[in-house]
Amino acid sequence: MKKITDIIRNIGAFRFIMLTVAGTVNAFGITLFLTPVxxxxxGISGTSMLLAQVTPASLSLSIFLILLNIPLFLYGMKKQGGSFTLSAIYTVAVYSLMSWLITDVLPIDVSIASPLAGTDLLLCALFGGVISGIGSGLAIRFGGAMDGIEVMAVIFAKRLGLSVGSFVMVYNVLLYIICGAVIHSWILPLYSIVTYGAALKTVDYIVDGLQREKAAMIITARPDDIKKQLMEEFGCGMTLIKAMGGYSGEERTVLYFVVNRFQVMKMKGIVQKIDPLAYITLTEVADIFSINQDRT
Incomplete structure (x- = not known):
């Protein structure tokens, strides 16, 4: 009991508030835009929606969300830790409770709740995906999760020779195939792929942010001139790494430099003007953390 209390204290009130918001937003996206049509x-949310459709009315979406998700979170507790597990269970509980309130206690017709979407499948798929993606993204950003399949992916993907993303994608493809076979129609499962894509992109934006930076690795024989010009132009530091050409065996320097997307072309122009033979690679970075304010 004390351990659970310590975990709750470690999570903190603000994170619980944000996880409550995440579960609530996700419930609105699912129940107002996806379930009615x-x-x-x-993932498990989609599996729960299918099971709720093919089982007696007493077995609702909310029940399946709890029955399927919580065992998966508990199973992954050793690998993910108590704080994550409790946060995830709490988020799913909020999602389940709000889904029950919306669909059973305060039943809302989608045409009233969403006059823009109505019964238009494409709009419902897009709006539902974006809104549920906001909920899932907030859950991940604040240390929880909305779906137990992601936990299973972390545990089993490497054993199966898959990445976490590939594991989740394979699960969802199989889910949509099963949905099509069960309801004897491929229209709704195919539109559901649109939902999945919209949600996936929204989760990326919520977790990683809209403004992604670019990390440039510049391999050059004139590092001092390039370093001086770039630092004067952009007013930021960089990291220099000594290297050797694999073919020529000559000494080279790698400059590691982070810029935003609007600075990329100017950076390329400066480098090419000083050293036309410089080799530049660009990699997208989502988050940049600094332990202190000293520049490297």
Whole structure:
């Protein structure tokens, strides 16, 4: 009991508030846009929606969300830790409770709740995916999760020779195939792929941010001139790494430099003007953390 209390204290009130918001937002996206037109979410949420459709009315979406997700979170507790597990269970509980309130206690017709979407499958798929993606993204950003399949992916993907993303994608493809076979129609499962894509992109934006930086690795024989010009132009530091050409065997220097997307072309122009033979690679970076304010 003391351990659970310590975990709750470690999570903190603000994170619980944000996880509550995440579960609530996700519930609105699913129940107002997807469930009324029988579109499917991804992962365990989508599985729960399918099971709720083919089982007696007493077994609702909320029940399946709890029955399927919580065992998966508990199974992954050793690998993910108590704080994550409790945060995830709490988020799913909020998602389940809000889904029950919206669909059973305060039943809302989608045409009233969403006059823009109405019964238009494409709009429902897009709006439902974006809104549920906001909820899932907030859950991840504040230390929880909305779907137990992601936990299973972390545990089993490497054993199966897959990446976490590939594991989740394979699960969802199989889910949509099963949905099509069960309802004897491929229209709704195919529209559900649109939902999945919209949600996936929204989660990336929420977790990683809209403004992604570019990390440039510049391999050059004139590092001092390039370093001086770039630092004067952009007013920021960089890291120099000594290297050797694999073919020529000559000494080279790698400059590691982070810029935003609007500075990329100017950076390329400066480098090419000083050293036309310089080799530049660009990699997208989502988050940049600095332990202190000293520049490297």
């Amino acid at each position: 029988k579109l499917y979410d991804s």
